[in-house]
Amino acid sequence: MSELHQQLVQMVDKMPAFPGSVNRILQMTSSIDCAPKDLVQVIEHDPVMMAKILKLVNSAYFGLSREITSIKHGVVFVGLNTIKNLAISIATMGMLSKTGPAGLDMNSFLRHSLGTATVAKLLGKRLGVASDRATDYFVGGLLHDIGKVVFAQFMPQEMERALKRVEVENIPLPMAEMIEIGADHAQLGGMLVEKWQLPHALVTCIKEHHSQEWNDNTSEVLDCVVAANIIIKQIGFGCAGNLLEDRLPDHVAARFGMELAALRKSMGNLDEELEKANAFICI
């Protein structure tokens, strides 16, 4: 894994972002009057842009004295124009194709990521998280599956075989990835963001969201992302290639004081919230 990891770390620097946000960024920034809050909103809804910009603002040159967990914080910390130019430089790298070479539908993947982000943030608020921390829950949900995009982009044949195994053998995707690649997307994503010095809570969210040892390594934000991931798959909002799960891990259920069906029901109709996320899917 370490050799594979090294190769992927180098390749990820060249990885483009999602088509919708690339188009929007290029279009918006061609005008000098581009509204900063609109630009921030687009970046916040693209896992690749988000991860790359958080990587830079948390790099050793800037991030030593504090952890930057959101684009808004990044804007205040390193300046709006720097964030804008980082986004432009990512946008000019090109864009991910709508159907990834591994057969992973990128629109569907993005929908799953945004849906998980939206629900994780709602769950965080429900647990009484202050609004400044709720953003971390959104980012945790947005980035939890970042390892899948990397596999799909740089190991398309292996990833395609792994996705096929899920379908044919009905096994969880991480297991299929272990067979075909020798590592799963959570491990890979976790290692990437750890190397990028992203905030610890975020690293844990990505690394541990499929872990079997949740009890020993849990946190509120991780539990919200785990629950959101399961809920959003049940709702069928997007798809990121994994199996449906029909129950929450025990300690997650304990945190919310209820099982999956009750939790989902108690959240009411999520259509309106998810519709906002839909607006950021491919144009």
Added chain:
Amino acid sequence: MLKFTFRGVRGSIASPGPNTVKYGGNTTCIEVRAGNELIILDAGTGIFPLSQTLSPEFPLTCHIFISHTHWDHIQGLPFFIPMFVSGNRVKIYGGQDPVTDKGVQEALSRQLEYAFFPIREAELSAELEYISLSENQVVNIGDAQVTSVLMNHPAINYGYKVTCGDKSLFFTGDHEWPPNIYQPDDDDYQLFEDHIAQKRKSIIDAVSGVDVLIIDTAYTDDEYPAKKGWGHGSFSSSIAMARDAGVKHCFFTHHEPTRSDRDLEKAFHAAMDKHPGQPGDPKFYLAQETFTFEL
């Protein structure tokens, strides 16, 4: 011993002429003498008149700290005469550009490309060294320490705190307190305000208690609303920062290139009238080319 001399106080573009004779037309450069060390803050066109005074000190070692790489802060570098004379050592410090991932070396080497300048970097005779700084890095130079503080500008901009013994000064480079990108009725307005307050506190903490603050004061309060987001301060924001940081002396610099000596003084007096002196206030001054201040 800590003393400094303004060698360039103008912002944006050099503006020589009869209307700027008193305060000067060169862009930003401050000569700092800390004990036996020569520290130069920014390399605008003001570094050229400074460099003409340095030959008695050859061979010399000097430390140039670049706040950021916008033209008015680097344009004098190719004309820094000590670089052409062997035996001299020139150390250039500055931030890393996160967009290009290039260090401060770019500021000089790109200006010395064939199309822009007849002499190539490789042909410079002095010993050159480039040091990319991270945020809050402390550089020890003889008895002095220089600390980088990340400010807010449309480029990565470090303010520098120079300490020597019990004396200290802080130079902001170019700086504007980050404006809120949200409207008061937006959901994210307060969250953004909190980030701004945190940033302000971290900068004020870094500046707190210095003897001298040299601060970007490009605009009058009337001009500022139309220039919001351009990355520069106003008389009112500078006065507030000097008071909050409890400094003893505050020099307004980065004068607008179109502002005549007379208009500059008018703007200064209007600001002083608007903010009447309070107990414990710093002394306020307009930065003036060739003016020397010893702490």
